Amino acid sequence: MKEINYKDMKFNPFNLIGGEWMLVTAGDETSCNTMTVSWGHIGCLWGHNDPTAVIYLRPSRYTKKFVDEETYFTLCVMDKSFKKQMAYLGSVSGRDENKIANAGLTPVYADSSIYFQEAKLVLICKKVFAQELKEDGFLYQETIDESYPQRDFHTMYVGKIEKVLVRDDEYIR
DSSP: OEEEOGGGBOOOHHIIIIISOEEEEEEOSSOEEEEEEOOEEEEEETTTTEEEEEEEEOTTOHHHHHHHHOSEEEEEEOOGGGHHHHHHHHHSOTTTSOHHHHTTOOEEEETTEEEETTOSEEEEEEEEEEEEOOGGGOSOHHHHHHHOTTOOOOEEEEEEEEEEEESSGGGBO
8 A cells, every 4th residue: 555645636526435345444453443434425515625425324333432532534445356255244243243244355554544455445434523413403304214213313424534554546636
């Protein structure tokens, strides 16, 4: 992996987040968890238009505990050959088994964060904001009815992207 400047990144954010999916991971060398995410945003916010990534986690997800407790989380984009593992990591809880090992991923602990050696793109994010989505903030009842029938609203996390790692030049312009 090599580090690049976020300004040198090249990708379609809609495909990256909604099409390729990502893994959000948090924890330390003794305990960590990961899960597949397909909702999120990448852009600039606050300060000097700091590069940020926004993710959403439901209260029931085990990974949320780790993101809540840690200062950093990572977003890893995997190669298409990991599609089966990505589906598995999004449907099985780390409470019940060592899903990282079962998926054949190799954790890398660096920069106060954890990511996976097999990733083709890694965003190391410092958590700067967290807020639970509130029912009274929604403008359309159908959004609640379709996405939150059990009223288990996501927590939104904004992370400042502090480091970008790439495996090859696919994401470099």
